[in-house]
Amino acid sequence: MAAAEAVETMDGWYCLHDLRSIDWASWKMVPNDVRQAAIDELHALLAKWDAVEEAKQGSHVVYTVVGQKADIMMMILRPTMDELNEVETAFNKTKFADFLLPSYSYVSVVELSKYFPQKKDVDPETLPETQARLKPILPKWDYISFYPMNKRRAGEENWYALDFKNRAKLLYEHSKTGRKYAGRIKQIITGSFGFDDWEWGVTLFAHDAIELKRIVYEMRFDEVSAKYGEFGEFFVGNHLPNEKLAAFLQV
């Protein structure tokens, strides 16, 4: 069997999903002024991240996680892996981080593939609309769902042995399901080959939490997910804007 041809990808900002649990017992034990100083310092760091986003040099969102897998999820985008690491380290040096336990993290890069070239003779990567999708300002929608996934590589169901045309056809069907959710779901696909334990990260944003369930369920019936989709852990959360942070951390 001839080897199948890889699709070219366009890669944008680097992405860190950073999930932590709060050690509430320790957080409750420290004096009020220490807690307040930790919250102030956190606000100052978030203000720095906001300025980076204003300058379109990156983006971030913070969500509180529902369930026991974590308490907070930060999704951070930066132009380089180095900057991503710097953000992570600066966060780890804050007082607030002393009260956090690692829950999960995921390293990837915003990815678009070239399965569907829009215009002949134009490198899609040069198009402003592609650039905007590769370096997205993350939506501050009410709900998030994040999960890593693979494409199956087992027996007859081997995505990586399918030829380009077949994969493009299956992804076209997939995109038709996706487009039905326009305005209700915003998806960011990040690639993590060589970076993390799964092949892609899927981040979905919704105004109504039930839409997260609906799209994931409906897509299970698309051939690409039904036959080839393998999924990791799911994390679901509620948006935590800066102005709600102090109330969330109030004890």
Ligand code: VOV
């Ligand atoms: C809002 C919904 C939505 C829309 C419109 C959409 C469209 C598209 C298009 C047009 C393309 C192909 C070109 C590209 O841009 O790469 C993709 C690509 C991809 N998708 Fe998608 N997807 C959506 C949504 C969406 C969801 C919910 C999932 C999770 C699957 C599930 O079962 O839980 C997903 C996964 C992916 C993946 C892993 C890839 C990369 C596959 C690869 O082999 O490279 N995706 N997707």
